[in-house]
Amino acid sequence: xxxxxxxxxxxxxxxxxxxxxxxxxxxxxxxxxxxxxxxxxxxxxxxxxxxxxxxxxxxxxx
Numbered sequence: 001x002x003x004x005x006x007x008x009x010x011x012x013x014x015x016x017x018x019x020x021x022x023x024x025x026x027x028x029x030x031x032x033x034x035x036x037x038x039x040x041x042x043x044x045x046x047x048x049x050x051x052x053x054x055x056x057x058x059x060x061x062x
Contacts, residue, residue: 033050
């Protein structure tokens with residue numbers, strides 16, 4: 001029984017860690033996007049919404 005509780009606690013901790021990293025990545029992407037749009041980046045035509053631009057920042061292959 002103790003092994004099940006320990007396994008559940010580890011899985012819960014890892015899940016929370018992944019969620020926290022995801023929120024952190026989205027926050028950093030939002031901050032970088034806001035900073036870069038006010039800097040030397042050319043104006044976009046507005047076709048990308050915030051979610052798409054964040055995904056493009058987090059995943060550079062897209």
